């Protein structure tokens with residue numbers, strides 16, 4: 001039996017790194033291990049409709065965002081298809097309609113590549129599973145959930161590195177390292193060691209400081225780590241920070257946690273400022289917010305900290321049981337620095353779901 005056509009839908013979340021991935025080798029292999037919180041509310045919902053076609057010499061697909069055709073997304077997906085064709089041999093046998101939407105505003109400065117690429121990878125895995133189910137009964141036996149999840153993460157990585165950390169939750173490690181023996185450069189795995197209850201339902205309020213397009217893409221940023229004067233020390237530091245983080249996650253020491261993640265965020269931006277060419281993605285309001293957070297923490301002793309990804313927005317991280325006072329502070333003092341007063345309340349989540 002040949003599958004002529006069908007349709008599959010997945011929703012997949014964004015994630016925020018605690019120890020940052022910045023710098024990669026060939027084939028999307030990270031220079032250092034990273035670990036992230038999977039988010040809960042910021043997600044991409046993708047429906048992939050497929051129909052068998054005659055001409056199997058090229059990829060054929062269309063992309064729609066919020067129901068509108070988006071030809072500008074096609075080149076990125078064409079590159080993704082080329083990279084994964086060897087692992088999904090059916091890609092040229094079908095015409096694909098990719099229908100996608102995000103739960104967060106499109107040009108919010110929140111990268112949709114992690115959620116978007118992981119949702120697409122999962123849809124493609126569902127098709128592969130269907131095909132295996134009808135064609136290869138022997139292969140089907142080895143096609144278990146673990147294989148499905150790992151391969152989806154492996155494929156997502158080839159779309160956007162950090163996307164491999166969005167398939168599951170709540171703490172995901174990507175990149176071989178000695179603190180997490182089961183970690184791999186090829187896909188994300190769940191953090192296997194003990195995690196204190198302090199980190200359950202950890203909150204992430206994302207302050208949208210600048211919703212414009214980034215001046216420097218993460219692809220360019222990763223590449224600038226080649227020949228970067230501090231690259232080797234930075235890669236070593238990320239490994240060392242895994243050793244530092246492990247007892248923090250176990251004991252629930254929030255002060256040490258904050259010190260580690262804020263240092264990681266500023267180091268990421270320090271790498272950008274010290275590359276050649278150099279660049280700055282933070283905005284004046286990013287620094288205003290950071291200073292306010294530090295003052296508030298100093299005066300209240302509450303456990304509020306920040307991290308940044310490759311942009312001006314600030315992720316404000318804090319434990320659930322302190323959220324009443326901290327959210328008050330965010331609304332009263334920080335939202336004024338957001339573009340049009342926009343911010344998103346999110347928290348740690350558990351990964352993608354098939355719809």
Ligand code: PMV
Pocket residue numbers: 016017019020021022034111113160161162163218219222268309310
């Ligand atoms: O997945 P990429 O290639 O867009 O890189 C993302 C890198 C950071 O978001 C800055 C850090 C990380 O680990 O997610």
